[in-house]
Amino acid sequence: xxxxxxxxxxxxxTIGRYLITAALPYANGLKHIGHLAGAYLPxxxxxxxxxxxxxxxxxxxxSDEHGTAIPIQAMKEGTTAQAIIDKYHPIIEQNFKxxxxxxxFYHRTSAELHHExxxxxxxxxxxxxxxxxxxxxxxxxxxTSTFLADRYIKGTCPVCANDNAFGDQCEKCGSTLSPDMxxxxxxxxxxxxxxxxxxxxxxxxxxxxxxxxxxWILKEHKDDWRTSVVGQCKSWIDGGLQARAxxxxxxxxxxxxLKDEGGKVLYVWFDAPIGYISATKQWALNNDKDWKPYxxxxxxxxxxxxxxxxxxxxxxxxxxxxKLHGNILPTNVPANEFMNLEGDKMSxxxxxxxxxxxxxxxxxxxxxxxxxxxxxxxxxxxxxxxLTQIAPxxxxxxxxxxxxxxxNNSELVNIFGNFVNRTFVLMHKLCKSKVPPFxxxxxxxxxxQLIIDIKQGTDKITSLLEGYKFRDALFEVIDLxxxxxxxxQDKEPWMVAKRExxxxxxxxxxxxxxxxxxxxxxxxxxxxxxxxxxxxxxxAGKLCKMLKVVEKMLEWQNVGRIDLLKVGYSLREPQLLFRxxxxxxxxxxxxxxxxxxxxxxxxxxxxxxxDIKVEETKALEPVAAEIVFDDFAKIDLRVGTIVEAEKVxxxxxxxxxxxxxGFETRTIVSGIALHFAPEDIxxxxxxxxxxxxxxxxRGIESNGMILMAEDTAGKLHFINPExxxxxxxxxx
RNA sequence: CGCGAGGUAGAGCAGCGGUAGCUCGUCGGGCUCAUAACCCGAAGGUCAGAGGUUCGAACCCUCUCCUCGCAACCA
Numbered sequence: 001x002x003x004x005x006x007x008x009x010x011x012x013x014t015i016g017r018y019l020i021t022a023a024l025p026y027a028n029g030l031k032h033i034g035h036l037a038g039a040y041l042p043x044x045x046x047x048x049x050x051x052x053x054x055x056x057x058x059x060x061x062x063s064d065e066h067g068t069a070i071p072i073q074a075m076k077e078g079t080t081a082q083a084i085i086d087k088y089h090p091i092i093e094q095n096f097k098x099x100x101x102x103x104x105f106y107h108r109t110s111a112e113l114h115h116e117x118x119x120x121x122x123x124x125x126x127x128x129x130x131x132x133x134x135x136x137x138x139x140x141x142x143x144t145s146t147f148l149a150d151r152y153i154k155g156t157c158p159v160c161a162n163d164n165a166f167g168d169q170c171e172k173c174g175s176t177l178s179p180d181m182x183x184x185x186x187x188x189x190x191x192x193x194x195x196x197x198x199x200x201x202x203x204x205x206x207x208x209x210x211x212x213x214x215x216w217i218l219k220e221h222k223d224d225w226r227t228s229v230v231g232q233c234k235s236w237i238d239g240g241l242q243a244r245a246x247x248x249x250x251x252x253x254x255x256x257x258l259k260d261e262g263g264k265v266l267y268v269w270f271d272a273p274i275g276y277i278s279a280t281k282q283w284a285l286n287n288d289k290d291w292k293p294y295x296x297x298x299x300x301x302x303x304x305x306x307x308x309x310x311x312x313x314x315x316x317x318x319x320x321x322x323k324l325h326g327n328i329l330p331t332n333v334p335a336n337e338f339m340n341l342e343g344d345k346m347s348x349x350x351x352x353x354x355x356x357x358x359x360x361x362x363x364x365x366x367x368x369x370x371x372x373x374x375x376x377x378x379x380x381x382x383x384x385x386x387l388t389q390i391a392p393x394x395x396x397x398x399x400x401x402x403x404x405x406x407x408n409n410s411e412l413v414n415i416f417g418n419f420v421n422r423t424f425v426l427m428h429k430l431c432k433s434k435v436p437p438f439x440x441x442x443x444x445x446x447x448x449q450l451i452i453d454i455k456q457g458t459d460k461i462t463s464l465l466e467g468y469k470f471r472d473a474l475f476e477v478i479d480l481x482x483x484x485x486x487x488x489q490d491k492e493p494w495m496v497a498k499r500e501x502x503x504x505x506x507x508x509x510x511x512x513x514x515x516x517x518x519x520x521x522x523x524x525x526x527x528x529x530x531x532x533x534x535x536x537x538x539x540a541g542k543l544c545k546m547l548k549v550v551e552k553m554l555e556w557q558n559v560g561r562i563d564l565l566k567v568g569y570s571l572r573e574p575q576l577l578f579r580x581x582x583x584x585x586x587x588x589x590x591x592x593x594x595x596x597x598x599x600x601x602x603x604x605x606x607x608x609x610x611d612i613k614v615e616e617t618k619a620l621e622p623v624a625a626e627i628v629f630d631d632f633a634k635i636d637l638r639v640g641t642i643v644e645a646e647k648v649x650x651x652x653x654x655x656x657x658x659x660x661x662g663f664e665t666r667t668i669v670s671g672i673a674l675h676f677a678p679e680d681i682x683x684x685x686x687x688x689x690x691x692x693x694x695x696x697x698r699g700i701e702s703n704g705m706i707l708m709a710e711d712t713a714g715k716l717h718f719i720n721p722e723x724x725x726x727x728x729x730x731x732x
Numbered sequence: 733c734g735c736g737a738g739g740u741a742g743a744g745c746a747g748c749g750g751u752a753g754c755u756c757g758u759c760g761g762g763c764u765c766a767u768a769a770c771c772c773g774a775a776g777g778u779c780a781g782a783g784g785u786u787c788g789a790a791c792c793c794u795c796u797c798c799u800c801g802c803a804a805c806c807a
Contacts, residue, residue: 023807038807069805228737235735307807336807349805395738396800406756414769422766489771576767
């Protein structure tokens with residue numbers, strides 16, 4: 001299929017239907033408000049807008065429940081992987097509901113239908129010869145009869161000598177590793193040393209599709225995708241695309257649908273995005289619809305909402321899969337950057353985050369005080385408001401509780417809520433609680449200007465929403481309320497009432513002037529209800545009730561009209577849309593955040609101490625399996641002297657050393673910068689492994705490894721001969 | 733030279749070739765229908781730095797400095 005034809009077709013044809021997806025949340029824990037702001041909220045706003053436009057839209061999402069992290073977490077918690085996902089899937093689903101994220105269907109990847117869909121996908125690609133099969137040697141645990149995925153192997157880090165490095169990375173020094181690089185690898189399942197065994201794996205050869213990706217992303221979408229998205233993709237493509245393993249040796253996941261491949265599952269990155277397809281299928285089944293046009297028809301507009309860490313999956317890998325499978329490609333991937341929190345990166349594991357669940361409990365489900373309602377759905381809208389207002393659409397942004405309070409108090413309460421409230425109060429006082437008529441004979445420039453502002457404002461908001469600029473669109477909605485306040489100030493109906501009342505009777509002209517100003521303010525309120533609806537759905541619902549109109553009024557075709565409310569219609573008593581947030585509430589949240597982070601970190605510290613203790617007792621016993629002398633003799637150890645030392649730029653932990661080994665001077669990169677200042681170690685004698693395969697770190701080739709001893713305090717010490725010997729002396 | 737994004741009033745951000753703009757905050761005034769709300773006005777910036785292109789640069793080009801991300805979990 002020629003991709004070029006499809007997309008030009010797309011531009012010319014009208015859009016038949018939309019399929020909107022939001023990144024699948026990983027079901028290993030609670031999700032925080034950064035996740036919400038990054039993907040789910042913008043997706044929901046867009047979907048609500050499209051639905052108001054009466055377009056054919058399906059919005060799908062679901063829990064991502066495979067991958068190694070879940071069984072590992074289960075192991076830590078002494079439970080099963082199934083129990084973990086069964087715990088988090090319903091919580092996450094409910095959290096989204098409470099915050100007004102209205103998926104048409106929220107699926108889960110452990111569902112039977114998803115397994116079938118993913119297997120069919122794999123089979124088709126495999127049958128068409130679109131996958132490559134490679135055999136390689138991998139670590140295998142004989143005790144449990146399983147191949148060990150990266151995170152199931154621990155060992156000594158070749159860079160910093162940390163004993164608890166994982167097969168993919170050392171958490172201590174941050175080096176990226178592969179299982180082969182670990183010294184003394186140990187299976188985390190049994191504690192045994194694993195053996196090497198040949199295993200077969202399927203790969204998706206991305207390199208075959210480089211030309212297609214360059215054409216599709218870097219040329220066709222150069223201008224209509226966000227610059228950061230195109231930039232990331234370019235960086236990936238220029239970095240050289242490589243074949244990516246599609247299968248893994250693991251027992252948690254979707255079985256590879258081939259005979260004789262019992263212990264293999266599909267790699268989680270492969271099955272997760274297919275979750276969008278299976279969710280669409282399940283939605284269709286439940287609603288008696290046909291799912292196929294959403295994934296095959298060229299007039300379908302597919303939009304993926306994700307965070308920036310997901311760009312490559314949704315712009316490079318998944319599109320390649322879709323293309324090979326004969327599906328349509330995404331029209332856009334409006335990825336957001338990250339949202340920081342009170343000056344630091346958000347992180348659940350470090351306790352520096354606000355979980356959606358926390359917010360719901362602390363604000364939405366807050367009990368009334370003295371019979372006064374202070375929680376409720378409108379608090380969900382407050383969060384939606386602030387997160388949209390600071391959405392990291394073009395660069396990282398920052399959530400602060402002070403900012404949250406300011407946005408609520410000065411914009412939602414003082415500008416938007418207050419405009420609606422004063423309009424209602426005045427209407428009840430001066431217009432007998434009815435929508436007053438509009439007298440065309442006394443229309444003035446102020447009235448005309450407001451009508452123009454409503455029309456222009458709504459057009460602007462519509463085009464901003466079409467262009468995924470939700471932050472700007474929301475600003476324009478508030479700005480319209482601001483214009484309403486100004487209009488009211490200019491017309492000052494309360495003054496007219498005073499001025500034109502003689503002997504307790506209001507003049508006819510006075511009443512006509514008041515009628516006009518409140519008529520327009522009420523029509524503007526109705527427009528605001530429609531415009532705010534995608535952003536603040538609960539508030540829009542409340543407004544409908546106050547205006548005594550059905551929700552059908554919220555359809556986008558009504559926007560910009562100034563005849564939405566019928567003259568003479570009697571309206572309800574006003575109800576406050578938002579409440580002020582007090583300083584004490586904000587301080588309480590700040591304290592809570594700091595306490596949580598502190599608690600998590602102390603827990604971690606004590607765990608570290610425990611780990612060290614375990615190591616100490618371990619050290620008394622043989623650490624590794626017995627080796628014969630020949631094995632030891634393979635390691636060539638020499639004494640050398642550090643002659644030069646400098647910090648490696650842009651690396652916190654690395655020092656670049658020149659070591660005189662007598663027969664030559666070598667460059668060695670060592671992860672010791674946190675322990676030693678470069679100038680202090682020049683001239684020191686050290687022991688070096690000289691026949692270790694060279695390895696590049698930060699672009700510098702390291703030819704050897706300095707031996708270090710680590711004490712219980714975690715401090716590093718050089719291992720050097722007493723008294724000093726000649727450089728190049730062998731160590732036996 | 734690893735790559736990408738960014739550095740603009742006290743804070744948070746927009747503008748991306750033609751008199752520096754918005755929101756919050758601060759100060760002064762007006763108004764009182766409204767959730768001590770609303771409206772008007774003012775102060776506050778050599779647009780990170782240095783070169784260059786141009787009649788003209790925050791904006792385009794080059795270099796330098798700084799921040800964040802790609803790079804545990806994680807949108």
